[in-house]
Amino acid sequence: MKNEIRARVVKSLERCYANCSLSSGRIPEIVIEVPNHADHGDYASNIAMALARAEKKPPKKIAEILVQELAGSDRFFERIEIAGPGFINFFINKDVWRESLRKIVDSGDDFGKSTVGKGTRIQVEFVSANPTGPLHIGHGRGAATGDAIASILTAAGFDVVREYYINDAGNQMDTLGRSVYLRYRELLGQTVEFPENCYQGNYIRDIARDLITKFGDRYLEMPEDEAIRQCSKIGGDVILKGIKQDLADFGVVHDTWFSEQTLFDSGKVADSISYMREKGLLYENEGALWFRTTDFGDDKDRVVVRGNGVTTYFASDIAYHREKFEQGFDIVVDVWGADHHGYVPRLKSVVQGLGRNPDDLKIVLVQLVALLRDGAPVAMSTRSGEFVTLKEVVDEVGRDAARFFFLMRRSDSQLDFDLELAKRQNxxxxxxxxxxxxxxxxxxxxxxxxxxxxxxxxxxxxxxxxxxxxxxxxxxxxxxxxxxxxxxxxxxxxxxxxxxxxxxxxxxxxxxxxxxxxxxxxxxxxxxxxxxxxxxxxxxxxxxxxxxxxx
RNA sequence: GCGCCUGUAGCUCAGCUGGAUAGAGCAACGGACUUCUAAUCCGUAGGUCAGAGGUUCGAAUCCUCUCAGGCGUGCCA
Structure with a gap:
C-alpha cells in the first residue's frame, strides 16, 4: 500500500515538473507513514515540507499543487487532505482496503512474504555456545533471536543459512577433558584435588559416570595426557549432542555446524594470517604478532599469535569470517551475547581487512536474561555450575511461552523472564x-x-x-x-x-x-x-x- | 581513565532511521457473560520522554555536556 502511494506521488510530482507548476525538479526520498491519529488519514506524507526549501514556496502551497495532480481519475483515494504545517493526508478508498483481504486468502501461508531481500545470500550464525556445558537460559534467548531473525529474513526474500560455530579448539576443550578425567578418577575412589578453573557442574560427573559404565577403569591405565585427550573428545561429543537435542526440543535447527578445529586442520588459520600479513595489517612486537585494528577505529591493536607461538581466539575468528565470505555470503550476521560487545570493532576491522564493507557484517547483541519467579530473582551462578538451563525453562513453561518471551523485547535491552508469568493462563x-x-x-x-x-x-x-x-x-x-x-x-x-x-x-x-x-x-x-x-x-x-x- | 549500551506512566516496555495532541500491557479504580471460548472486552486515572544546551519549519528520536545504572577494556575463551 505504501509503495502504491509512493508511486503515485512520484508520478504526480513528475507531472508537476512537466507542466511547470513546480520548478525544482527534485524527486526527494518520499516518506509515507501511518499517522498516529485516524483523523490524519490512513497514510500521510511530509513531502511538501521537504520540498519547501528547494521550491522556495510555502509547504501548504506545494501541497495544494501536488494534491490536484494526485486526485486523479480512479477511485484509489477516497479523499486527500492538507493539514497542519503542510502534511498531505491520504484516505484510501474503502473498496481498496476490502480488496486487500483477497490477497491474504490467495497467498495463505505465504502472506507476509516479500522480495525486499532480493535473494541476497545471508548467513545467520547463532548460539555457538562452547561445547563445555549445557545451554543455559541466556543461550536460549540467543537461539530464539537468531532463529526468528533467520525466519524473518527468509520471509523477506533473503537466501538464509543458519550456522552454529563450534569452539572445539583451544584450551577450554582441554579444561573439559581434565574436568571429566578428574571426576572419573574421583568416582573410581581416588582422592583428587578438583581445581577451581575446571567445570564444576554436575553434568561433568554424569559424563564420567557414563565412561565408567562403558569402559570401566581403562583410562586409569593410560598416560594422563592421553586420557585427558580422550576425555575431552568424548566429553565434547556428549555435550554437543545434548546441545543439539536441547535446540531441537526448542524448535531450532541449524543448517550447518562449523567446527573451529577444521580451520586449523585445513590450514586456513595460517592462510588467513599470511593473507593479513601481505596486506600489511600485521606486525610483530614483544614477541607477539599483532593485528593493526586501530587502522579501522579500534581502541588498541589485538594479538593474533601469542609470544608462545599459540594463536588467539581472534586468529580463529579472522579465518572463520574470511571463510564465511569466501563461501559467497553477501551479508554475515553474528548473534552474540552482549557481554562480547567489546569485540565488535575488532571483527569489523577484520571485515575491512578482507576488503569488504564493514556493514557486510551485522552483529546482533543479545542482552542478559534476568530470571524471575513471581517477581523475585532466581539465583544463578555460572561459576559454581548452578545455572538454570534452557531445558529446565522449556520443560517448565513450554516452548511457545519461552520463545515468545525471549522475543518480546528488543534484543539489546535486558529481559525480565518471569517463570510464573510465562505459565499463567490469563x-x-x-x-x-x-x-x-x-x-x-x-x-x-x-x-x-x-x-x-x-x-x-x-x-x-x-x-x-x-x-x-x-x-x-x-x-x-x-x-x-x-x-x-x-x-x-x-x-x-x-x-x-x-x-x-x-x-x-x-x-x-x-x-x-x-x-x-x-x-x-x-x-x-x-x-x-x-x-x-x-x-x-x-x-x-x-x-x-x-x-x-x-x- | 577510556569505550559501548541503557535512562519514556507506579512496574515491564514500544515509538516505524526528524513529524501533527508521546503509546501498549500489567498493577489501581468502575463496569460488561440467558448470545460464536470472560484465557476476552469497555471506561477512568496515570508523563518535566534523566537533566542542560545546540542543530531546524518541527526533536523522545540527531550533536555536545552533566548525572544515574549496566557492560567491556588479557599475549583468556
Whole structure:
C-alpha cells in the first residue's frame, strides 16, 4: 500500500515538473507513514515540507499543487487532505482496503512474504555456545533471536543459512577433558584435588559416570595426557549432542555446524594470517604478532599469535569470517551475547581487512536474561555450575511461552523472564493473549461449520464499521512489518504487531456478533476472520510459536 | 581513565532511521457473560520522554555536556 502511494506521488510530482507548476525538479526520498491519529488519514506524507526549501514556496502551497495532480481519475483515494504545517493526508478508498483481504486468502501461508531481500545470500550464525556445558537460559534467548531473525529474513526474500560455530579448539576443550578425567578418577575412589578453573557442574560427573559404565577403569591405565585427550573428545561429543537435542526440543535447527578445529586442520588459520600479513595489517612486537585494528577505529591493536607461538581466539575468528565470505555470503550476521560487545570493532576491522564493507557484517547483541519467579530473582551462578538451563525453562513453561518471551523485547535491552508469568493462563501473559485470538477464531469456524456457514468474498462491501476497517488495515500491513523487521534485524517487531492485532480482533469480537442473522454480513465477517487467523498463524510461525486451534 | 549500551506512566516496555495532541500491557479504580471460548472486552486515572544546551519549519528520536545504572577494556575463551 505504501509503495502504491509512493508511486503515485512520484508520478504526480513528475507531472508537476512537466507542466511547470513546480520548478525544482527534485524527486526527494518520499516518506509515507501511518499517522498516529485516524483523523490524519490512513497514510500521510511530509513531502511538501521537504520540498519547501528547494521550491522556495510555502509547504501548504506545494501541497495544494501536488494534491490536484494526485486526485486523479480512479477511485484509489477516497479523499486527500492538507493539514497542519503542510502534511498531505491520504484516505484510501474503502473498496481498496476490502480488496486487500483477497490477497491474504490467495497467498495463505505465504502472506507476509516479500522480495525486499532480493535473494541476497545471508548467513545467520547463532548460539555457538562452547561445547563445555549445557545451554543455559541466556543461550536460549540467543537461539530464539537468531532463529526468528533467520525466519524473518527468509520471509523477506533473503537466501538464509543458519550456522552454529563450534569452539572445539583451544584450551577450554582441554579444561573439559581434565574436568571429566578428574571426576572419573574421583568416582573410581581416588582422592583428587578438583581445581577451581575446571567445570564444576554436575553434568561433568554424569559424563564420567557414563565412561565408567562403558569402559570401566581403562583410562586409569593410560598416560594422563592421553586420557585427558580422550576425555575431552568424548566429553565434547556428549555435550554437543545434548546441545543439539536441547535446540531441537526448542524448535531450532541449524543448517550447518562449523567446527573451529577444521580451520586449523585445513590450514586456513595460517592462510588467513599470511593473507593479513601481505596486506600489511600485521606486525610483530614483544614477541607477539599483532593485528593493526586501530587502522579501522579500534581502541588498541589485538594479538593474533601469542609470544608462545599459540594463536588467539581472534586468529580463529579472522579465518572463520574470511571463510564465511569466501563461501559467497553477501551479508554475515553474528548473534552474540552482549557481554562480547567489546569485540565488535575488532571483527569489523577484520571485515575491512578482507576488503569488504564493514556493514557486510551485522552483529546482533543479545542482552542478559534476568530470571524471575513471581517477581523475585532466581539465583544463578555460572561459576559454581548452578545455572538454570534452557531445558529446565522449556520443560517448565513450554516452548511457545519461552520463545515468545525471549522475543518480546528488543534484543539489546535486558529481559525480565518471569517463570510464573510465562505459565499463567490469563491476560497478564501475552503469549496466551495472541494464541487465544487464533483459537477463538477457529472455534467460531467450528460453530459456523455446524450451522452450514462459510466465509465468502462475494459481498465484502458489507464490511465498513470502524472495527472492521481497522482490523482490515492492520492485516494488510503485515508484510511491511515483516520486511521492516528483517531489514533492521529486529525480530521483536513481530510479537509487538501480533499483540496489537490480537487486541484488535478481541475488541472486534466483543462488539460484533460474527454468526448473525444477515447471511451476507456473516460470510463477509467470516472472510475477515479467516484472514485474521491466517496472519496470526503466519506471524506466530515466524517466531517458532504454535498457533493452536483450541485452548 | 577510556569505550559501548541503557535512562519514556507506579512496574515491564514500544515509538516505524526528524513529524501533527508521546503509546501498549500489567498493577489501581468502575463496569460488561440467558448470545460464536470472560484465557476476552469497555471506561477512568496515570508523563518535566534523566537533566542542560545546540542543530531546524518541527526533536523522545540527531550533536555536545552533566548525572544515574549496566557492560567491556588479557599475549583468556
Amino acid at each position: 491476560s497478564e501473559n501475552p503469549v496466551y493473549y495472541v494464541q487465544y485470538a487464533h483459537a477463538r477464531i477457529c472455534s467460531i469456524f467450528e460453530s459456523a461449520c455446524e450451522k452450514g456457514l462459510s466465509p465468502s468474498d462475494s459481498s465484502l462491501a458489507c464490511l465498513g464499521t470502524p472495527d472492521e476497517m481497522s482490523l482490515i488495515k492492520m492485516l494488510s500491513v503485515f508484510p511491511e512489518i515483516v520486511a521492516g523487521s528483517a531489514l533492521c534485524f529486529e525480530p521483536h517487531r513481530v510479537p509487538y504487531y501480533l499483540q496489537e492485532l490480537a487486541g484488535q480482533f478481541h475488541s472486534f469480537y466483543n462488539r460484533n456478533r460474527v454468526l448473525g442473522e444477515d447471511d451476507e454480513l456473516t460470510s463477509s465477517r467470516l472472510y475477515l476472520l479467516k484472514c485474521t487467523a491466517q496472519v496470526l498463524k503466519n506471524g506466530l510461525l515466524l517466531l517458532g510459536v504454535s498457533a493452536p486451534d483450541r485452548m
